[in-house]
Amino acid sequence: MINDSIARNRLGLGARPDDKPVADPRRWLLAQLDDYEPLPPPWRAIERTSMRVAQWTEQQAAIRSAPEAQRASVRADYQRAGRAAYLAGVEARTNSALQSSTPFVERLTHFWANHFAISVDKVPVLGFAASFEADAIRPHVLGRFEDLLLATARHPAMLLYLDQSVSTGPDSVAARRASAKAPDRPTRGLNENLAREILELHTLGVRSGYTQADVLEFARALTGWTLPGQQSPEDAAQTFRFQANQHEPGVRTVLGRSYADDGQQQATAILRDLARAPSTASHIATKLARHFITDDPPPVLVKRLADRFLQTGGDLPALYRELVSAAGDVPPVAAKFKSPWDWTLSGLRAMGVQTVPAARIQFLTGRLGQPVWRPGSPAGYGDVTATWAAPDALLRRVEIAQRLATEFGGKIDARALAPRVLPGTLSGATATAIAQAESPANALALLLASPEFLRR
Template sequence: MNERTPKRLRMALAVSVLVNVFLLGAIGGGGYRWYAAERNAAAQPRGLRFAADGLEAEQRRQFLQGLRAARRGAAAEVDAARDGRRQVEQLLRQPQFERDALAAALARTREADAAVRSQLEGSVVDFAATLSPADREKLADAWSSAARCAPARPGPRRRRHDAANDNDNDDDSDCGQDQGSKHVPGEQHMTNTAMTAAAVAVNRFGLGARPDEPPPADPRGWLLGQFERYEARPAAWSAQPGTPALAGAFGAQQREVRQAQADAKTAARQQLQRETREAYRDAVDARVTSALVTQAPFVERLVHFWSNHFAVSVEKPAVAALAGAFEAEAIRPHVLGRFEDMLVAVERHPAMQVFLDQVRSIGPDSMAARVAAQRAPERQLGLNENLAREIMELHTLGVRSGYQQADVTEFARALTGWSIGGLGAREDGEPGRFQFRTRVHEPGTRTILGRSYPQQGEAQALAVLHDLAQSEATANHLATKLARHFVADTPPPALVARLSEAYLRGGGALPEMYRALVQSPEAWAGAPAKFKTPWEWTLSALRGLGLHEAGAQHFAPVLTQLGQPVWRPGSPAGYDDIAASWAAPDALVRRVELAQRLAARVGDRIDARELGPKLLAGTLSAPTAAAIARAESAQTALALLLVSPDFQRR
């Protein structure tokens, strides 16, 4: 083993301290205060024991008895949690890194700690049930104070005789300290660290701070001013081929595969797969580079938001070739325009048409269907409802919004004929261009959501899309998703209503909704409430390190390793936008690994002690600052910063 290996292992162990703090607390749903309370209670009920201080002596005695009983009842879980943490340490110290074993140990530890918490919660609930409303009010007040008493910063446990000099307090918490002069790390570390307005602007609305850019003096003005600075087709995307070129090349390669002799088919197929992977890889790198250098990170985030809203998946080879062009052509030009225009561009784009099998949809009574029935009665041609269903359920109205299966079927009939050029035996039309095929369109008037659509041809589906875009249900659906993305996993109803009203008032103009979001007090209040997805975390890390381009590193495999491959969400609903989907133990371990690699890439050129305050714009917590200061090397300190709870939330 080379001499650097122990340092790498110690760095991983140090990083795991912060990862575990985050893992056992915030993603469990109770935040760091609960983590501190339950960890203390596993040894002695230090934090919780003060929660009944406002009550009578007998009531306090009963409360403490309940906690002790709960602790005794959870003895096995306490031991399991302790053993789990020991196993985590042992696994991290091993020369051979075992990812699966480490993830499993972290999961077992989390389950044990959650069981301890459940026992303690049950004890508190049982006790509260015995109190009068007035006494419960006292309990709530004392609870608020007790919850702020959290463990000391990570470090060596003090010996008993050392603790005796600390106000006769024999635990490792700051509860006995003068709160007016001493920091309360648990409280500030996770739950109540108020983000400055600049931090909200660059981290919650934007893609993360850059060390070479000062924090905005006027955060709201900085965000709204980006509408003028945004480039729909920046340099990184301008270098990428468009859909016609990509579709033409893909189609030509498919023909080569079909026409190749048996002994050459495998080589031709492998060549097609290789070139498709390269097109996808290059598009992902263009997306990353654009996000690193943009002067409009708020709008760039909105591009990513809408691209996920209108999700396609590169699991289909043809979509893999076109996914980057889909975002560049259907999303980017319309992100500051009307939702209806983006909706139409998305549904007409070849990537969406192929992804949801619209190119196979044929009207049962269309000219093409009648001819096919005469020539080959055994062939089954007909409607494909995928696109119609996803437009209603995911792209516009949302689930449980009042539409019926009959509406989906009628809409699918209206959409027949929407296709792309270069398909079929005739291969008519330009490959990669939208083409309306009259021969497969279902004739007749359609009735959808109680409204009649007598229009013929392409205009019929366009009229339906217009009405869907103007619907109150669509406004509410979009407002909910936007508020969830920027503010909280469970968005405030008042904010959702405000965004919905702005959308309807502006006739579906998206900037009206964005302005309402920026002006909403909910978007600027409180601690960082959103846990970064792998995509968000990677971008913020790269921006935080001052990078301006992907360079020789291809980021498609990096995002796959982190669990969020670009344009491959696994379902038309796109990737989830809540913490529970991204904070699994194995996912956090992968972030630790990437943080190590990024830190090694920059070496000792960056001082994390100086970088941290810049990236977090005044919200770097004292525990994270202390952990960075104690790090054994610049690389360790940088890795700690990148996986700290402060940096992983926005």
């Protein structure tokens, strides 16, 4: 049976001080699947993917036409515009989470954005990070996994992050022309990054039976997937292009299945089959169970979710309903250690904060080791206690708890707030420590840094 605390704090983003007790937490969670708004007000001013692609193509054209001495200036201008778009996206993401009346689905968007991880450490990605979540993740989070997979694989942020935009078949028309024109100059070649990460991270998972030969064949099928080039008024809204002369010709064989040489559709067909594979169902089920229920999900739980995935052809709302049902079958304890992003959001929500400037959230999450859209690898941020619970990380949370309490706490009475935001989980020891604190700010900091608040 799901209680109010599990619904709000583990499956949601954290309780708020004005939240009313929910008579039927399971129904409240499932109702959000109907009420979710993909682009709520904080997201509506964000530059969409087509706008960012237009700026990208303009920059590429400007670099080609500019004298060598001016190209650095062109790149710097583009980078400044990209950083502005990034910060606007960070603010939209944060404020959307703080204001959301559908926090379960909002958490799901964060889960999928981390599953299909990109990183602004790669400069060209900087301006596309927000539009990636706005256009590839949020509209598809309540659709089919297959469509979500295709949307992320084709998005400019992913194509740039994993170098797919320059991957060229060794025997393609483009490669042959380049070799004939300049036989002694190295030409762009095949890049395996996107193919490998789709197999290893986005679909089948590691040790699922695919081989290096499968990676190479899939990479060959993906050649030609890139960004639009110099745009015309007719295709100004395009965000993806199949460049036929970069595509490696030939039939491809991936995981024992052959795919005809039919251009863009070759890789699309592979992606659709990967999306429906039993190993993909198991991989997705494991990650969802780990994120929402427990660090080490039992096999019976994983099988339950995977079976639902396969029965419905990857219908995500059906999978989420099964997840909510499964969450009600485990002991109602705060079993998940919050990541820095989770903890910061839940702390701000607990204090009733509705908006935070991008620079502030960047400082807070950066100090805690989880800046937005900036994981250290395509695997995304870790999702288990060991990733975030080191002693030095806990000390930083105590420091940030003090900052949050001082900056946002105002006249909040932590003694009254604690049972409202930790319904059913507030311990006597934590309640006593809060009551005996030297000041209201210290009391609030103790609440935010308490063992109960660190977990969900």
